[in-house]
Structure formats: C-alpha cells, structure tokens
Amino acid sequence: MPARLTFHTRINPFMIDIGANLAHESFAQDFEAVLARATAAGLSHIVLTGSDAESNSRALQLARAQPAMLSATAGLHPHHAAHWSEALAAQIRGNAQAAECRAVGECGLDYFRDLSPRPDQQAAFRAQLDIAVATGLPVFLHQRAAHADFVAILREYRPQLSAACVHCFTEGPAELEDYLALDCHIGVTGWVCDERRGAAAAEAAPMIPVERLMIETDAPYLLPRNLPRAVAKSAGRRNEPAYLPWVRDRLAELRGDDPEALGQATAATARAFFGLD
Template structure:
C-alpha cells in the first residue's frame, strides 16, 4: 500500500527527539507522503520548513486552529497569506470552529475562520477544516463563501449521520482518523463510513494524537505516528466491506487530486 496521511502534526515537540526515525517508520509502513498540519502562528512556519526539508515526501498546510483564534491579528493574516503562497503549502488551515473546548471566544473563532476562508477564496487553495460541537455555525459561515472557495476537507470527522450527510451534500471531503477505533466515542463511525463515496474519503492519523485504541501492540509512549495509518486503513476497509488495498488506492488517489500532489515518484 502507498498511503497518504493528510493530517500529521509533525511539528509537535514529542517528535523532536526522533522525527527522522518517525519518517523512516512511516515509509517502511507504506506511508510515502504526509501533509504536516499548520495550526498556529508558531507551528505553520515550522510545517513549511519541514516540507521544504523533505520535498516530495512532506507537504504543509498553513492556518490557525480555533483554539488559537485570539492570535489572529492583521499581522497574523499577513503571515498566513505569505505562507499559503509557498508551493509546498497545499491547503489553508487547520481552521474552523470548536465549541467543545472554547479555548478562544466564539466571536473570535468566527472572525479567524472567516479571515482564513478569505485566503482560500483569494488563492484557490483547498481548505483543511476543523469542526467540533459547532455544526450549525460552521455551516452558516461556510455558506457565506459558497461559490468563492474551492474543495474543502472536514478533517478528523467525528460527527453524526446528519452532519456527515450535510457535508457530503455540499461536496466536502471527509478525513477519517483513529477515532474510528475508539469504542467509547467512535463506535457510530463504524456504520457511517460506509456511506462516504470513495472519491470523497481521505485518511489521517492526526499524530501524535488519537492513537488507535485497537492497535496491538500499543506503543508504550501512547504517541500516535504516521506509520500506524495502515492500521486505520484495515479498520476502515472492514467497516466499508472493501479490500484494504482498494481503500488504500482510492484514498491515495483522492488525496493526490485534492491537494494537487500528482502521483508518487516512488
């Protein structure tokens, strides 16, 4: 399997001691390409640096997660626009709304989200989106940009059946993580993933977060990493009643088209 992890937080400090080894393990597990998530003023430039250091293997997004929305000033907007202009940056985000934790006030979240949607509208680059417990407001903000923005993926989808079909009805893409493997919170996804068209489905680890709970043996560190993406593919294939190699091929083709990566050189 040649897989693409569309969401890995490889700038996280937990990877500082062994990042090269993490990338080597990913390649050995069939994960040939990874999109490094940029989710703040601090980490978006680092994501671009990593992508430039590993051309053809790592790509980056540039954005400000709703947790950090209060940092989205005019200066921050200029910084994001400069980052998004880089060819290694393949999407705007991670951006969106998060009312589960409310680490930033909701009005600040909506303003930061709208500013980043403006960047996507101006540049034509795809969107890497985050939504948690904010579905109605998320749809309303996105509706204001209807016809102005290009493709969008709802990263780490964890929502309800109704939310899934709302996204699919708008032709948005869906990112599935190891949340699928969590019997406490993700059991409902087991049935829902079968309804996602192959051309709208992508896979991600969200490493170092969301270690699949069904992974055996589990790493002692409890740190998730891109090498475990193949396990998510196997679980996803079982729930979709499809061969794992078919799910791998389809999600890779979808990611290549969405992020405009072109086929792998490997």
C-alpha cells in the first residue's frame, strides 16, 4: 500500500482536474484564491464543467481569461433537460467553436432524482450527442440510476463520437465493463473516498485501464471524506480542486499504484482526451 502523503508534500505538477463546477456561485467571491490553492496543491489544469446556459457562458468566460490553467465544456445536465431549446443548442454549438471549449456536456441521464421527465432527458441527451458528432468534440457524460437506457443510447452514437468520458463514475464492475466495451474513458471523483456509498466504485477502481482513467473533484460537490479533520473543517461543505490529491491517493490505494505515478498517468490521459497538448 502506498505511503500516505501530507497536504504540503502532495505536489504533482502534472495533475489535472477534469471536472470542476467553478462557474458555481459558491466560487464567485474567492475564485482567484481557489485557483491559487489548486496550483499550490500541484494542479496544472482544470476543466470547468458547463451544465446549463449560465454555467456554459461563465465557464467559457473564465477559460478565455486564463487559458493556460483553464478549459471549459458546454452542455445541459439532465436535471435541466426540460429546458432544452434551440437557443441552448445554438449556444452549445457556438461555444464548441471556441478553442477553450474542449467537450460537449455535461450531458446524459439521471433517473435518481428525475428532475426532468425521462423522455425530455433522452431527447436532450441525443441532441447533445448530435452536436458532439457534428463538431468532433468528445462528450462529457453523466449517468445515475439510468444505466440501461444510457448505454443503449450511447451505443447507438459511439461509432460516430471522437471520444467519451463517463464523468463521476459511481457504479461497479458490471457497469464498468459496459463502458469499457464502448471504449469510454472513466472519471473518478471523491465518491471512492466515501465509505458509506462508494463500495461498488471502489471495487471497480482497480479494473479501470490506466490509459482510460482520469480524476476529478466535481467541485463544489463530493468533498472527499478522507480529508484530514482540520482540512475538512476549513472546507465546510464546499469541495474545490485543491482537494484532488485525496481522490488520487485513495484511488492509488485501491489500485496498488504509486500516487505520484498515477497522478502523472491520469494527467497524460486527460491531456490527450481534451486535446490539451
């Protein structure tokens, strides 16, 4: 088992957070400090997730201001699928033309909360996959409690897609096998640090080929539960990219990998997936 590292020595200048919702209002007051802490923690790049019209616009604006450190995606989360419109489709297509926009999404299906009707979710998912096919961008995918429908739709489109990442993987070995059969990349978050609900994902973690594996915080959500008490207390309930090393270390522990080597490998995969080189 790899040795545990302290916060001050967890420096890997190659780490990339592939999914952080830094357009979220909780980062409005200290955005620059959040980036400074991420850099101090060893991150070299962060991909900002777009999930609705407002965050798509904000993520692209932020990425354009600091393109060396930030990139963006553009999409509509399934929670908001009932609000799909041609205007939103036009925004995503427009954002996709920007050099700083690296993927279509976050898009997919979420039957766990069903905040939008399932037919609307499926229609919005298909529409965004169509945009990804047309633009040649990879897709950044969300799925929760909708595996069968999600895989069926993705299987239909996968031959036409340049690349696909199942973001925030929370499932087990059987679901992972389906994604790998579709040549998908896998994004792992602090879900694997959660002993209450992350057992299935933790079981599957060693089975992810390293060339398909990437890491993310999904900030401000999914604060890693393996944070030291003092760090967790200072964080409150808000996750941020500076806490990515704890996702990396837990994942390395589950896989029997060296944390530094795993951080570098996942960053290399991220650079290739998002075209960051």
